[in-house]
Amino acid sequence: xxxxxxxxxxxxxxxxxxxxxxxxxxxxxxxxxxxxxxxxxxxxxxxxxxxxxxxxxxxxxxxxxxxxxxxxxxxxxxxxxxxxxxxxxxxxxxxxxxxxxxxxxxxxxxxxxxxxxxxxxxxxxxxxxxxxxxxxx
Numbered sequence: 429x430x431x432x433x434x435x436x437x438x439x440x441x442x443x444x445x446x447x448x449x450x451x452x453x454x455x456x457x458x459x460x461x462x463x464x465x466x467x468x469x470x471x472x473x474x475x476x477x478x479x480x481x482x483x484x485x486x487x488x489x490x491x492x493x494x495x496x497x498x499x500x501x502x503x504x505x506x507x508x509x510x511x512x513x514x515x516x517x518x519x520x521x522x523x524x525x526x527x528x529x530x531x532x533x534x535x536x537x538x539x540x541x542x543x544x545x546x547x548x549x550x551x552x553x554x555x556x557x558x559x560x561x562x563x564x565x
Contacts, residue, residue, distance in 0.1 A: 432515060432550040433504045435543050439522050440497030442540075443490055446525075450487030454480040493521055512551045512560040519547030 450457060459476025461483075500514045522544045530537025550556060 432547070432556070433501050435547055435550065436497050436501035436504075436515060436518065439518075439543055439547060440494045440501060443494035443497065443522070443525065447487045447489075447491035447494055450483055450490060454483040454487065458483045493518075497522070507560055509560045512556060516548065516551040519544060519549075519551070522547055 455476050458479040459474065462475035462479045464474065464476075496514075497518050500511055500518055503511055523541075526537050526541040526544050528537075529540045
C-alpha cells in the first residue's frame, strides 16, 4: 500500500502548490480570466480586482482538498478501514482537477488523469482489502 500512499502524497502536494498559487496571485489570475478594465468598468476597480475573491475561494477549496489527501496519506500506517474509503473518495475528488488542468495545459491534464484514476482503482484492489482488513466497496 506504499504506492497508494505515495500517490496520494504526490496528488496532495501538487494540489497544495496549485492552491497556494491561486491564493498568492489571485488578482493576476482573475485579470487573466475576466480581462482588463475598459470604458464600461466602474471607477477604481478592475475586473480582476472585482473577481479576485472567487479565485481566493477556489484556492482555499483546493487547499482543503489537498489537506484531505495529505492527511489520509499520513494516517495510512494505522490501517483503519475508513482510510481506504477516504482514499477512494479522494480519488474521485481529484479526478475533476484533470479536466481543469486539461483546459489550462492539455499535457498537464493528461498527466494528472493517470494518478487520479489510479487513486480510484488502487483502494479497491485485493491487496488493499488485505492491508486494511476491509470488505470491497
